[in-house]
Amino acid sequence: MESVKEVIKRYGNSKDNLIQIMLELQQLSGKNYLPDAWVKEAAEELGMPLSKVYGVITFYAMFSTEPRGKYVIEVCKSGPCHVSGSENIVHILEKELGIKPGETTADGLFTLELSSCFGACDIAPAVKIGENVHGNLTADSLKDLIISYREGLTYGNN
Ligand code: FES
Known part of the structure; x- marks a missing residue:
């Protein structure tokens, strides 16, 4: 190293x-x-x-002095995303990951964070995972997204 x-x-x-x-x-x-x-x-x-x-x-929000998961999932809580259901996005993630905002999953894979607008308002509700923005989320597409990140790790091609 x-x-x-x-x-x-x-x-x-x-x-x-x-x-x-x-x-x-x-x-x-x-x-x-x-x-x-x-x-x-x-x-x-x-x-x-x-x-x-x-x-x-x-x-800068991208830096942390506390250990975080491999993937930091930011849920935008600003106006346009809020109106489009970002709160529901947070609830689904809490359930899927078993953590609250500010926490990291026990396997060290995901950290959930709330953030302000990251410029994806036109595709609200949106989340940012690392540098990738994912928008127009529904409950199903969000669950698929989490699975794809988990599988990416499993197959070592993330
Ligand atoms: S308001 Fe959510 S990305 Fe801009």
């Missing part, structure tokens, strides 16, 4: 690449988060105040 130092070196030890570096480190953690020790090490390597690095991490 590549070390924190090696990742940063690949980006020329440049603080201009902080976001990219943090994204890579988050992936490297295997639990979709940024361990405190790594954030500290990165701040030192980049010559940045720790508070500034945490400022960036907490600003």
Whole structure:
């Protein structure tokens, strides 16, 4: 496994690449988060105040300082999605996954999060799983979606 130092070196030890570096480190953690020790090490390597690095991490919703599932499912709770039934989407996911928003499944596969608009209002209700947006969801299509992510893992082609 590549070390924190090696990742940063690949980006020329440049603080201009902080976001990219943090994204890579988050992936490297295997639990979709940024361990405190790594954030500290990165701040030192980049010559940045720790508070500034945490400022960036907490600003962007894509970063987490707590371990998360391999797939983070974000359910949009903004107006258009709400009107189109996002609450029902949350209920179905809670039932399918057996967790509440903010929690991670015991197998470490899914974390459920509520988010604000991610620009898919025209296909509301929508969820974002990792970088993929899925819209016009119905109870059935949502269940199929979860199955496809589970099977993707099973067959190792995700
Ligand atoms: S309101 Fe849900 S994606 Fe914009």
